[in-house]
Amino acid sequence: MLSIKNLHASVEEKNILKGLDLEIKPGEVHAIMGPNGAGKSTLGYVLTGREGYSVEQGSATLDGVDLLALEAEERARAGLFLAFQYPVEIPGVSNLEFLKASVDAVREARGEESLSSKDFLKMAREASKKVNLPADFLKRGVNEGFSGGEKKRNEILQMLLLKPKLCILDESDSGLDIDALQVVAEGVNSQRSPDRSFIVVTHYQRLLDYIKPDFVHVLSDGKIVKSGDYSLAHELESQGYAWLKDQPAADEVAEG
Amino acid sequence: MSSWLSSAVTRAEAVSDWLAPQRQASLALLRDAKWPTRKTEAWKYLPINVWDNTELQADAAESTDATSGVIEGLNSLDLVFVNGQLQSVPGDDLPAGLTVVSLADASGDARAWAAETFTAVKPARHLFGLVNDVLATQGVLIDVAAAAVIEQPIRIVNVLTKGYEAHTRVLVRLGEHAKATVIEHYVGDQRSKNTGFAEYKVGDSAYLEHYRFALQSGESLSIGGSHFELSARAELSSHLVGFGSTLQRVDVDVTHAGEHAFAKLNAIYLLDGKELFDLHSTIEHAVPNGTTEENVRGIVADNSRAVFNGRIHIHRGAQKTLAELNNRNLLMSDRAEINTKPELEIYADDVRCAHGATIAEIDKKALYYMQSRGVSRSQAQIMLNFGFINELVDQMPNQVLADWLRPQLRDRFAGMEVK
Ligand SMILES: Nc1ncnc2c1ncn2[C@@H]1O[C@H](COP(=O)(O)OP(=O)(O)OP(=O)(O)O)[C@@H](O)[C@H]1O
Ligand SMILES: [Mg+2]
Numbered sequence: 084m085l086s087i088k089n090l091h092a093s094v095e096e097k098n099i100l101k102g103l104d105l106e107i108k109p110g111e112v113h114a115i116m117g118p119n120g121a122g123k124s125t126l127g128y129v130l131t132g133r134e135g136y137s138v139e140q141g142s143a144t145l146d147g148v149d150l151l152a153l154e155a156e157e158r159a160r161a162g163l164f165l166a167f168q169y170p171v172e173i174p175g176v177s178n179l180e181f182l183k184a185s186v187d188a189v190r191e192a193r194g195e196e197s198l199s200s201k202d203f204l205k206m207a208r209e210a211s212k213k214v215n216l217p218a219d220f221l222k223r224g225v226n227e228g229f230s231g232g233e234k235k236r237n238e239i240l241q242m243l244l245l246k247p248k249l250c251i252l253d254e255s256d257s258g259l260d261i262d263a264l265q266v267v268a269e270g271v272n273s274q275r276s277p278d279r280s281f282i283v284v285t286h287y288q289r290l291l292d293y294i295k296p297d298f299v300h301v302l303s304d305g306k307i308v309k310s311g312d313y314s315l316a317h318e319l320e321s322q323g324y325a326w327l328k329d330q331p332a333a334d335e336v337a338e339g
Numbered sequence: 340m341s342s343w344l345s346s347a348v349t350r351a352e353a354v355s356d357w358l359a360p361q362r363q364a365s366l367a368l369l370r371d372a373k374w375p376t377r378k379t380e381a382w383k384y385l386p387i388n389v390w391d392n393t394e395l396q397a398d399a400a401e402s403t404d405a406t407s408g409v410i411e412g413l414n415s416l417d418l419v420f421v422n423g424q425l426q427s428v429p430g431d432d433l434p435a436g437l438t439v440v441s442l443a444d445a446s447g448d449a450r451a452w453a454a455e456t457f458t459a460v461k462p463a464r465h466l467f468g469l470v471n472d473v474l475a476t477q478g479v480l481i482d483v484a485a486a487a488v489i490e491q492p493i494r495i496v497n498v499l500t501k502g503y504e505a506h507t508r509v510l511v512r513l514g515e516h517a518k519a520t521v522i523e524h525y526v527g528d529q530r531s532k533n534t535g536f537a538e539y540k541v542g543d544s545a546y547l548e549h550y551r552f553a554l555q556s557g558e559s560l561s562i563g564g565s566h567f568e569l570s571a572r573a574e575l576s577s578h579l580v581g582f583g584s585t586l587q588r589v590d591v592d593v594t595h596a597g598e599h600a601f602a603k604l605n606a607i608y609l610l611d612g613k614e615l616f617d618l619h620s621t622i623e624h625a626v627p628n629g630t631t632e633e634n635v636r637g638i639v640a641d642n643s644r645a646v647f648n649g650r651i652h653i654h655r656g657a658q659k660t661l662a663e664l665n666n667r668n669l670l671m672s673d674r675a676e677i678n679t680k681p682e683l684e685i686y687a688d689d690v691r692c693a694h695g696a697t698i699a700e701i702d703k704k705a706l707y708y709m710q711s712r713g714v715s716r717s718q719a720q721i722m723l724n725f726g727f728i729n730e731l732v733d734q735m736p737n738q739v740l741a742d743w744l745r746p747q748l749r750d751r752f753a754g755m756e757v758k
Contacts, residue, residue, distance in 0.1 A: 185712035
């Protein structure tokens with residue numbers, strides 16, 4: 084489904100991703116862990132086409148489609164979704180209006196009929212129930228004044244409505260109370276299917292206990308430095324990332 | 340003196356009608372007036388020499404039957420000026436309590452109140468207001484009797500076509516406890532010049548709903564004003580929407596002449612290309628217990644320039660005044676320009692006043708966030724722009740007008756680019 088090869092990317096002339104490889108097959112759930120500043124969020128931004136991020140080398144394809152050649156909105160319409168680590172507040176634009184515009188756009192790209200306002204409202208209400216957001220959050224400005232946890236739930240709500248092929252969850256579990264954590268985990272588990280894949284970026288084993296990813300990767304200094312199964316998460320939880328220091332840094336390897 | 344202004348004075352000398360005393364007084368002021376320069380504070384940011392330098396040439400091929408169209412569903416009483424000529428005056432089938440006559444046809448009682456109102460509400464400091472005083476031989480007088488509630492909106496349309504210069508005047512009187520809606524609607528995008536001034540006397544406990552749609556665009560040059568005098572417990576709900584053009588200036592002045600009056604003033608300006616728009620407003624709290632809420636929002640794209648000068652003047656003794664002035668601007672390009680200057684002058688000690696102005700750039704993070712959900716960049720931009728001004732559109736009491744406006748705003752936004 085997603086194939087990333089030797090991806091090098093930078094922001095503000097600073098190299099962040101330094102030759103990242105990742106293969107994700109349909110239906111798989113991959114967790115990415117790694118120290119602060121390693122480039123986990125950057126990976127999400129580069130894949131979704133955020134302005135200011137430039138790719139120097141490498142490729143990223145979604146079902147064979149060259150993601151990097153597409154505009155940000157086209158990537159979303161192709162089935163890519165990023166649940167943001169820091170969701171953006173948009174005062175003045177109502178959540179409902181925003182959700183309708185995005186669902187309309189994505190459905191149209193898929194060749195599906197557009198929903199009537201009434202049908203959409205019903206669908207949006209059901210989805211908010213699933214993520215435990217009171218329905219009046221639909222009327223508020225997008226993420227405007229939402230608490231940290233409410234913002235994360237609003238991201239999961241969008242995922243439920245857009246039904247993407249590949250979902251990247253960037254620390255959707257941070258800042259959540261225990262119930263909300265289950266909401267996020269349930270959001271992922273309920274959407275798991277043979278033709279949908281996930282990248283779950285997290286610092287904590289707890290979410291992974293609920294989700295049980297197929298693979299766990301460690302991203303450090305712009306590269307995947309270690310991959311394993313679910314047990315790797317436990318190892319990291321107990322050992323931390325100190326062991327990374329004993330490994331040669333990516334640039335040194337390149338020079339040597 | 341500018342050559343245009345001296346020709347205007349010469350033309351004015353030939354004007355002679357029942358408003359002669361008022362016109363003579365303004366003419367005297369105009370003869371002494373200085374043509375604004377870059378150093379003239381009130382014209383600092385608007386290159387007024389463009390007015391002087393723009394030559395008008397009527398284009399014979401250009402059709403003059405341009406219309407503003409009706410506003411569907413509004414069922415308004417339309418008074419239409421085409422290039423300054425009033426097309427027709429309504430007959431006798433007006434709602435009870437409403438009298439409408441043309442300035443030229445006024446007689447008797449209409450002349451009496453109009454002569455008292457003409458130049459009495461509009462401050463004499465407006466140079467182009469003086470021009471309008473002496474040249475506006477076309478106009479309408481609208482009189483709403485005490486306690487009359489006029490449901491039908493009254494719409495005064497000014498259509499300008501290529502090569503014309505026009506000066507029109509509106510005088511409105513609302514008696515005690517009267518209610519009415521008046522819309523001043525300006526259209527045209529061809530090279531033309533006009534001044535359009537309106538004076539409103541709002542009686543005790545009367546309610547005026549007012550709209551000024553300054554929608555002239557393109558090469559038109561337009562200068563005008565809406566001026567209000569509020570008596571005790573009078574209420575004004577005024578909504579201005581302005582598009583820019585080669586040169587556009589609107590002055591809004593409100594005087595709280597009676598206590599416990601309430602003025603709500605909303606204004607929106609949306610500029611693109613090389614357009615200019617200048618909004619000056621002055622609120623005079625001359626008596627105690629008045630309230631003013633003024634909210635002005637603007638979006639400026641490309642190379643355009645907006646000027647907002649909002650002055651609130653609280654006179655000595657005008658205790659218990661509540662006045663709020665807020666101006667927010669959204670910049671779509673780094674070449675667009677905003678000159679905003681809120682001014683509070685307070686000479687009373689027991690008042691509550693607040694003012695503020697902000698200029699923000701369009702939020703690129705928000706654009707990306709929306710794009711990342713499949714929304715096209717242009718649609719995202721339109722939604723953000725709408726989000727910025729929606730509140731003020733929603734506050735228009737007349738739903739039909741708000742609904743009529745939205746697609747036009749949308750078209751405006753669609754033409755704008757984030758740069
Ligand atoms: N606009 C920018 N200018 C300069 N450096 C940047 C910019 N954006 C990100 N970076 C840097 O890129 C590096 C990677 O950031 P990124 O947000 O991808 O880390 P992360 O792995 O998600 O970290 P965390 O676990 O803290 O969320 C960091 O060192 C960060 O400071
Ligand atoms: Mg991060």
